[in-house]
Amino acid sequence: MGFLARSRDRLLLPRRLARWRDAPSTATLNDAVQTLLRLGDVERAWTIARQGIAKWKDDDFVREIYRIAGRAHAEHGLAAAQAEIQSRPTAAAFLKIARFSVLLRDVAAAFAALEECLRRFPASAAAHAALAELHEQRWLRDLAAADGRIVLAHLRKAWRLDGAEPTRPLRLAAFLARVGALRAALNVAEEVLHLHESQPDALSLRDSLARMVAAGVEAGSTPAEGEEDVESLLRQIEESGRVVGDPGDAARVARESERLRAFLPALRERTGCEKALVVEPKGHALDERGALGAGPLPALAASLARSAQFTVRRLDLGPLQSVTMVTTGGSLLLQRAQRCVVGVLLDQPEEIERGRTGLEELVAGRLPATPLVAARPAAARGAKDLR
Amino acid sequence: MKEILQRLEGVPGVLGALVMTLDGVVVASVPPGVDHERSAAFLSAVLLSIEKSAEQLGLVPLQRLTLAATRGRLLLVPVGELALVVLADSTSDLGQALNEVAGLTRRLLRQSKIDVSS
Numbered sequence: 001m002g003f004l005a006r007s008r009d010r011l012l013l014p015r016r017l018a019r020w021r022d023a024p025s026t027a028t029l030n031d032a033v034q035t036l037l038r039l040g041d042v043e044r045a046w047t048i049a050r051q052g053i054a055k056w057k058d059d060d061f062v063r064e065i066y067r068i069a070g071r072a073h074a075e076h077g078l079a080a081a082q083a084e085i086q087s088r089p090t091a092a093a094f095l096k097i098a099r100f101s102v103l104l105r106d107v108a109a110a111f112a113a114l115e116e117c118l119r120r121f122p123a124s125a126a127a128h129a130a131l132a133e134l135h136e137q138r139w140l141r142d143l144a145a146a147d148g149r150i151v152l153a154h155l156r157k158a159w160r161l162d163g164a165e166p167t168r169p170l171r172l173a174a175f176l177a178r179v180g181a182l183r184a185a186l187n188v189a190e191e192v193l194h195l196h197e198s199q200p201d202a203l204s205l206r207d208s209l210a211r212m213v214a215a216g217v218e219a220g221s222t223p224a225e226g227e228e229d230v231e232s233l234l235r236q237i238e239e240s241g242r243v244v245g246d247p248g249d250a251a252r253v254a255r256e257s258e259r260l261r262a263f264l265p266a267l268r269e270r271t272g273c274e275k276a277l278v279v280e281p282k283g284h285a286l287d288e289r290g291a292l293g294a295g296p297l298p299a300l301a302a303s304l305a306r307s308a309q310f311t312v313r314r315l316d317l318g319p320l321q322s323v324t325m326v327t328t329g330g331s332l333l334l335q336r337a338q339r340c341v342v343g344v345l346l347d348q349p350e351e352i353e354r355g356r357t358g359l360e361e362l363v364a365g366r367l368p369a370t371p372l373v374a375a376r377p378a379a380a381r382g383a384k385d386l387r
Numbered sequence: 388m389k390e391i392l393q394r395l396e397g398v399p400g401v402l403g404a405l406v407m408t409l410d411g412v413v414v415a416s417v418p419p420g421v422d423h424e425r426s427a428a429f430l431s432a433v434l435l436s437i438e439k440s441a442e443q444l445g446l447v448p449l450q451r452l453t454l455a456a457t458r459g460r461l462l463l464v465p466v467g468e469l470a471l472v473v474l475a476d477s478t479s480d481l482g483q484a485l486n487e488v489a490g491l492t493r494r495l496l497r498q499s500k501i502d503v504s505s
Contacts, residue, residue, distance in 0.1 A: 142457070300440035307436040308454045311429040311461070318457030318477075325437070325452050329445040345444075 009035050020048065026061050033065050037072055046073035060371070074103035091117050091124040098130055105365065110134060125162035128154040129171070136175065140252075141338045142319035143241055145234035151175055152230065166196045173205055179237060181228040182213045241309060242281060242339075253280055256338045262369035263362045264288045267344065270358040270367065275345040279305055279334075288372055297345060305334055305341040322359070326352065335359035388415040388498060391491050398487055400479025402459065405472045406495065409434060414469060430463055430472060464488055466495045 013035050020032040029052040036045035049069035056062040081096035094117030101109035111134055117127040132154035139147035155172040162168070169192045176185035189206040196202060216222025243249055260278045264287055267276050275297055277285050283306065284291065285298030292298045309320045323334040326349065333355045334343045342362055346355050361367050388406055395404040396417050405416035405423045411431030416423040433452070441447055452463040455477065462473040462481070471492060475481055 144457070296440045296443035300437055300444060300446070303436040303440060304433070307429075307433040311433055312454055312456035312459075314429055315426055315459075315461070317454075317459040317461070320454065320456050322455045323453070324455075325441075325446070326450045327441070327446040328448055328450060332446060 006039065009038050013039065024052075024055065026052070026056060026059060026065075029062065030065055033069050037069065042069075042072045042076040045069045070103065074100045078104065089120065091121040091127055094121075095124075095126055095130060098134075102134075107134065107137075123161055125158040125165065125168065128158035128161065129168050132158065132171070143237050143243070144319050145231075145238040146318075148175075148179060148234040148237070149231070163195065166192050166199050166202060170201055170205060173209070176230065177209060177212070178243060179230065180233045180243075181230045182209060182216055182222050184227040184230060185209050186213050187227065239313060241313070253339050257286060257340050258372060259369075260337055260340055260342055260362065261286055261288045262372055263365075263367045264342075265370045266367040267342070267358050267362050270361070271344055271346065271355045272351060273344045273346050273355060277301060277343050278337075279341045279343060281339045288370065297343075300332065301334060301341065301343040304332065305343075308334070322356070324352065324356070331355070333359060335363055337363040388495070389417065391494055391498070392417045394491065395473060395484065395487055398484045400475045400481060401473060401484050402476060403474040406466075407431070407470050407472060408468065409465070409470055426461070426472060426474065430461070430470070434463075434470075462488065464492055466492050469495065471495060 016028070016031045016035050020028040029048065033045045033049050033052070036042075036048065046069045049066045052062050053066040078097060078100035081093050081100060084090070084093040085097070094113050097113040098110040098117075101107070101113060111131075114127050114131045114134065117124055118131070121127065132151045135147045135150045135154065138144075139151055152172070152175065155168055155175065158165075158168040159172060169188050173185040173188040173192070176182075176188060186206065186209040189202055189209055192199065192202040193206060213222055217224050222228070237243055257278050257280050264276045264278070268274065277287050277292060277298065279285050279298070279301050283302040285302060286292055304323055304325060305320075308323045312318065312320045320336050322336065323332075325332045331346045331349065331352050332343060333346065333352065334341050335356075342359055344355050344359065346352060358367070392404045392406065392415055395401050403416065403418055403421050403423065405427060406414045407423075407427040407430070408414060409431065411428045413423050413427045433454075434449075441449070449465050454461045457477060459477050460475045460481070462475065462484070464471045464473075471488060473484060473488060475484060
């Protein structure tokens with residue numbers, strides 16, 4: 001930015017901040033945030049953007065301002081944390097790098113920062129807890145037993161290293177409950193209550209787990225004595241590809257499917273394909289206008305995704321990432337995105353590279369989203385499970 | 388046929404290879420001691436599951452099917468009545484392997500024709 005523009009911004013800033021304070025609107029919010037960002041006052045811009053999103057959380061324009069300010073805040077924070085590590089490396093600085101990297105969607109950098117943190121500060125309970133959180137996100141996406149084991153190991157280690165902090169064992173209990181080890185989860189919650197008698201979260205978790213265990217014992221799904229075999233439960237989840245009995249699962253899938261469908265118009269534009277779709281874990285296919293119903297493309301995409309996922313899991317190749325089916329009549333590309341699969345049908349072989357790049361950009365959230373238009377009713381979900 | 392497959396073994400990133408019939412019977416495989424029957428059976432099930440819808444969409448004949456997972460990749464190339472399958476790690480560039488596969492496919496095709504006629 002030139003000297004004149006900067007001087008103009010400096011002159012206008014007090015007036016723009018006053019206008020935002022006295023007459024808050026999306027326009028005054030935009031003026032204030034953009035001016036602050038141009039002047040490099042990132043943290044103040046971030047504070048105002050947060051005030052804006054609190055007022056108009058459904059406004060797309062405000063959400064875009066919030067996203068821009070959030071990105072600037074994360075980049076600024078990341079640079080500051082990196083400088084801190086250069087001068088005085090601490091576990092807290094590594095944790096900041098991990099947090100800002102996650103905000104910038106660079107999960108690999110977050111993993112690397114936390115692993116480096118544990119190499120230098122092996123007794124950092126916070127780093128173990130943060131690594132558990134990242135692995136839990138990955139476990140929720142892939143349902144790989146290996147990730148589940150790592151989550152448990154890090155949460156147990158964080159608990160051992162800092163027994164005074166009750167949130168980590170409570171997260172351990174919640175994770176155990178999520179994989180179906182209710183009795184093991186109950187034992188953890190009770191152990192927390194030995195140390196923190198009146199901890200409200202522990203009390204409420206203990207009570208609800210006790211009710212679930214009692215119901216499970218009555219139904220025969222929970223052992224009457226002894227803890228469940230967590231390893232076997234994790235393997236069952238990996239093989240079936242879903243967390244049985246997880247009440248939040250359907251909502252999570254619906255949210256993810258909706259998010260992915262909003263990118264389909266941009267994907268079509270990017271790849272030049274006419275047909276693009278999202279397949280949910282139960283085989284239900286949708287595009288940005290709603291459910292696709294029965295047809296050869298939804299059927300092919302769903303069967304291919306289901307059988308490919310089953311094959312790679314059984315061959316111990318880990319969770320499926322993508323499928324490329326090339327034929328003389330065209331190509332079908334599938335890309336795994338959390339629990340769903342996004343697919344494009346391409347006519348020409350030379351479009352494959354562009355199609356794959358487009359799918360990868362979609363999954364990374366780098367394509368522009370288009371608000372969904374409900375032109376077709378959401379049909380009943382398909383009966384067959386993808387995995 | 389085994390000699391043909393052994394050429395693939397030296398390619399960086401390739402962990403194994405096999406030739407199978409489209410209904411999942413292993414004809415030849417490298418390296419020995421690996422459970423290739425499992426891979427063949429699952430890949431045959433994949434082909435069977437997509438056969439009808441692919442035909443309806445005009446997506447025939449199959450030229451190549453690649454499954455990429457976090458710890459490895461599977462590449463299947465139909466060769467007449469058979470299929471060549473390559474199992475590779477998830478990180479290496481498979482450009483060289485694909486070149487080898489193209490050459491091997493032609494040789495396998497010639498060999499399978501000889502086998503059928505003899």
